Amino acid sequence: MMTPWTLAQRLERVGVLGMNARNGDYILPNNARKLYPLVDDKLLTKELAHKAGLATPELYAAFRASAEVRRARAVLDKYRDFVVKPANGSRGNGIIVIKGRIGDALRLASRRLMTWDDLRFHMQNILSGIYSLGGQEDSVLVEYCVEFDPVFGTITHLGVPDIRLIAYKGVPVMGMLRLPTSESDGKANLHQGAIGAGIDLASGRTLTAVSRNSVVRQHPDTLAEVSGVAIPHFDRMLEIAVGCNAMTGLGYVGVDLVLDRTLGPLMLELNARPGLNIQIANRAGLAARLEAVDRADVVRRPAADRIAFAKQAFGAKT
Amino acid sequence: MRNLHVYLLAAALAAVGLGLAAYKTIVVGLPLIEKASVSAWEVESEVRVTANGGPLKVSMFVPEDSREYSVLDERVAAPDFGMTVAPEGANRRLNLTAREASGRKVARQRFLVHRNETRAPDRRRLPPFPQEVTLPATAQAVARTLYTAAHAKSADETSLVSVLLRELISPDRSQNVRFLLGDDRSPRKIATVAAQILRVNGRFARAVHGVDLAKTGISVETKSWLEVVIGGHWQAFSVATGEPRIPFGLFAWWRGDAPFVKVEGGKLERQRIGVTRVEQTVLRRALALGKHQGAFLTTYSLYSLPATQRAVFRVIMTIPIGVFVLVLLRNVIGLRGVGTFMPVLIALSFRDTHLLWGLVLFSVALAAGLIVRLYFDHLKLLLVARLGAIVMFVILFLAVVTVLSDKLKFEPGLSVALFPLVILTMTIERVSVIWDESGPAEAIRMAVFSLIIAAFCYLLMAAAPVQHLFFAFPELILVLMALTLLVGRYTGYRLTELIRFRVLAEPRS
Numbered sequence: 001m002m003t004p005w006t007l008a009q010r011l012e013r014v015g016v017l018g019m020n021a022r023n024g025d026y027i028l029p030n031n032a033r034k035l036y037p038l039v040d041d042k043l044l045t046k047e048l049a050h051k052a053g054l055a056t057p058e059l060y061a062a063f064r065a066s067a068e069v070r071r072a073r074a075v076l077d078k079y080r081d082f083v084v085k086p087a088n089g090s091r092g093n094g095i096i097v098i099k100g101r102i103g104d105a106l107r108l109a110s111r112r113l114m115t116w117d118d119l120r121f122h123m124q125n126i127l128s129g130i131y132s133l134g135g136q137e138d139s140v141l142v143e144y145c146v147e148f149d150p151v152f153g154t155i156t157h158l159g160v161p162d163i164r165l166i167a168y169k170g171v172p173v174m175g176m177l178r179l180p181t182s183e184s185d186g187k188a189n190l191h192q193g194a195i196g197a198g199i200d201l202a203s204g205r206t207l208t209a210v211s212r213n214s215v216v217r218q219h220p221d222t223l224a225e226v227s228g229v230a231i232p233h234f235d236r237m238l239e240i241a242v243g244c245n246a247m248t249g250l251g252y253v254g255v256d257l258v259l260d261r262t263l264g265p266l267m268l269e270l271n272a273r274p275g276l277n278i279q280i281a282n283r284a285g286l287a288a289r290l291e292a293v294d295r296a297d298v299v300r301r302p303a304a305d306r307i308a309f310a311k312q313a314f315g316a317k318t
Numbered sequence: 319m320r321n322l323h324v325y326l327l328a329a330a331l332a333a334v335g336l337g338l339a340a341y342k343t344i345v346v347g348l349p350l351i352e353k354a355s356v357s358a359w360e361v362e363s364e365v366r367v368t369a370n371g372g373p374l375k376v377s378m379f380v381p382e383d384s385r386e387y388s389v390l391d392e393r394v395a396a397p398d399f400g401m402t403v404a405p406e407g408a409n410r411r412l413n414l415t416a417r418e419a420s421g422r423k424v425a426r427q428r429f430l431v432h433r434n435e436t437r438a439p440d441r442r443r444l445p446p447f448p449q450e451v452t453l454p455a456t457a458q459a460v461a462r463t464l465y466t467a468a469h470a471k472s473a474d475e476t477s478l479v480s481v482l483l484r485e486l487i488s489p490d491r492s493q494n495v496r497f498l499l500g501d502d503r504s505p506r507k508i509a510t511v512a513a514q515i516l517r518v519n520g521r522f523a524r525a526v527h528g529v530d531l532a533k534t535g536i537s538v539e540t541k542s543w544l545e546v547v548i549g550g551h552w553q554a555f556s557v558a559t560g561e562p563r564i565p566f567g568l569f570a571w572w573r574g575d576a577p578f579v580k581v582e583g584g585k586l587e588r589q590r591i592g593v594t595r596v597e598q599t600v601l602r603r604a605l606a607l608g609k610h611q612g613a614f615l616t617t618y619s620l621y622s623l624p625a626t627q628r629a630v631f632r633v634i635m636t637i638p639i640g641v642f643v644l645v646l647l648r649n650v651i652g653l654r655g656v657g658t659f660m661p662v663l664i665a666l667s668f669r670d671t672h673l674l675w676g677l678v679l680f681s682v683a684l685a686a687g688l689i690v691r692l693y694f695d696h697l698k699l700l701l702v703a704r705l706g707a708i709v710m711f712v713i714l715f716l717a718v719v720t721v722l723s724d725k726l727k728f729e730p731g732l733s734v735a736l737f738p739l740v741i742l743t744m745t746i747e748r749v750s751v752i753w754d755e756s757g758p759a760e761a762i763r764m765a766v767f768s769l770i771i772a773a774f775c776y777l778l779m780a781a782a783p784v785q786h787l788f789f790a791f792p793e794l795i796l797v798l799m800a801l802t803l804l805v806g807r808y809t810g811y812r813l814t815e816l817i818r819f820r821v822l823a824e825p826r827s
Contacts, residue, residue: 002820007816007820008810008811010823011811011819011822014823016811016822016823018810018819019652019812019815020808020809020811020812024806024807024808025809191756213818215821276819280819283821
């Protein structure tokens with residue numbers, strides 16, 4: 001049993017970033033509070049990304065007032081599959097995934113059925129702020145339903161796997177592949193039991209994986225190996241991630257991406273206060289990498305140079 | 319740079335806070351412990367006269383503050399008299415007058431004597447020159463002889479006075495001494511004569527009269543000693559030993575040769591001085607002294623507020639300590655309860671009910687509220703309406719609890735009248751949000767944890783020593799603020815993070 005003091009010293013040596021240091025040394029100085037709405041409101045994020053030329057799931061419709069919801073069927077009937085989500089939702093609450101029709105009814109990804117009336121009621125609820133954290137009024141977002149890449153077919157359960165990249169001052173510093181499990185109920189949130197696999201920034205291959213706080217090799221539902229999986233288009237993902245710093249003005253940002261089988265990497269949402277569990281998935285410390293970025297003085301160089309620096313400095317040593 | 323700024327600010331705040339607190343304990347005398355007590359003396363003088371039937375004038379001396387003692391709470395009880403206080407030489411004289419008085423009259427004065435924590439500046443004035451010399455010519459000649467003899471036997475001014483006094487009190491008295499003293503060998507007479515001899519020889523000197531606070535009783539004898547100006551200061555000499563010091567505890571009342579009481583138009587029947595020792599808290603004394611001396615820090619302290627506001631501020635001033643505990647728990651330990659400072663507010667609500675019943679009531683109300691909240695959730699109500707409905711439910715719940723407590727004669731149940739409803743409602747709301755987001759296990763864990771923190775904060779904030787400390791020394795909040803600023807720049811690991819990230823500290827397998 002290590003004393004708390006020696007434990008703290010070892011973590012310090014590995015360069016593990018703690019909550020206080022993340023908030024005090026990286027978020028407060030680099031992420032201006034006034035920029036938060038850009039990432040909290042997914043509609044704003046989408047508009048920004050569109051202007052910056054970063055691919056996101058196509059926006060089919062946005063409803064900002066109760067009256068508009070009445071036209072939902074007229075607007076959406078032409079799309080077979082789509083996703084309905086609250087613009088200011090958190091933790092995947094209030095998201096409905098529609099996959100096709102059976103007669104007049106909408107078919108959900110969870111294989112249940114829903115009428116258009118049910119959907120409109122759900123949208124009204126979103127507008128009233130039920131899913132937004134502060135309870136303030138919200139808007140409804142309807143967007144393209146991602147068909148995830150077959151490479152993840154055997155290592156996910158019920159949900160869409162996503163890739164979290166942390167970009168610091170235009171340099172990608174760490175990445176993680178999040179795989180939903182039956183325990184996480186299809187959500188890609190590590191708190192709720194999803195698996196997190198670290199990603200080698202140089203090769204785009206998954207490293208070790210963690211479930212809750214223990215190291216795992218196989219997906220608990222499919223028993224497929226989760227380490228060593230090569231993520232397609234990983235370089236493009238790195239480009240998107242570093243673009244998000246410039247696009248939002250946030251110096252320290254978590255970028256969530258999905259990999260569509262036909263459209264490739266799509267930026268899903270941004271996070272101004274990305275979690276620290278990514279360190280456990282990678283078995284590496286963030287502070288060490290953030291300090292390396294500050295030391296290397298690559299911040300003003302072109303994006304390609306910054307990505308090359310990250311691959312060289314943070315890639316797995318073979 | 320940022321850290322340096324914070325450190326400097328914190329150091330400045332802590333220095334101001336601790337400095338003020340130290341000043342207030344050491345100089346003003348505010349005690350760190352509320353119940354600390356100290357002795358004071360209640361001194362009473364009573365004068366009985368029989369009036370002749372015409373105008374009556376009774377006068378007596380009233381004491382003034384000295385370097386060692388402060389005189390507080392002066393009261394005069396003289397029902398049939400008009401009253402004035404006027405300076406007279408080095409003294410103040412209380413004049414009681416009546417146009418027509420007959421029969422027995424009683425006048426009393428009473429005051430509290432406090433020993434000063436630190437010696438006050440010397441306010442005794444040097445007398446104007448020339449001094450009053452009342453001795454007849456022959457006596458003056460004798461006085462000069464005695465003085466010259468003492469002068470010859472002494473080395474300096476102090477020893478001169480000592481030699482002279484020893485000459486006066488020695489048992490085998492010389493002719494000259496007997497001429498001046500007569501048969502009266504009381505200290506009072508000796509002090510008076512010594513002062514006269516010195517004055518005849520051009521020195522500033524006077525007899526001082528007062529009481530020995532160490533000797534208490536209903537009727538105590540007055541003490542006398544001598545004061546002589548030496549080196550520009552009044553120096554006291556004991557007339558019992560002739561030494562240039564007087565026993566600890568002598569309290570000067572009046573100075574000069576005049577008698578304590580003067581009566582015109584009547585006959586002095588009896589005069590009496592009583593001294594009683596009274597215990598007083600250090601706090602009361604400090605406040606009384608501060609008020610008496612017009613000290614800024616006591617005049618503008620929380621103690622100067624009306625009683626109701628004082629009671630409120632006794633509570634308010636402890637909130638920072640609870641807040642600081644939460645800051646530590648969150649940023650250094652890494653534990654958090656419901657809401658940012660909700661546990662402190664819950665702790666405040668325990669004040670009405672006390673801890674155990676407060677915990678029970680809060681838990682039951684929280685559980686009931688949660689059930690209703692989860693049911694309302696099912697109805698998909700808008701936030702403010704939902705909160706409003708929960709407030710109403712909480713009020714009804716508390717009303718039922720109170721009525722039932724009354725019927726069952728359960729005393730503590732009646733204390734919930736002002737149990738803060740809004741705090742309860744907000745807690746229910748926060749817990750149910752956590753329930754939605756992280757599941758029931760996490761919500762219950764958070765609720766229980768919040769109650770534990772709240773109980774801890776309550777014990778801390780309700781502790782009488784803590785309340786006294788922050789009420790008497792509000793500047794200690796500056797010290798807490800300094801510590802909070804330091805925690806605000808603490809970027810090390812939280813204790814819980816050591817457990818969370820411990821896998822990273824292990825060597826790679």
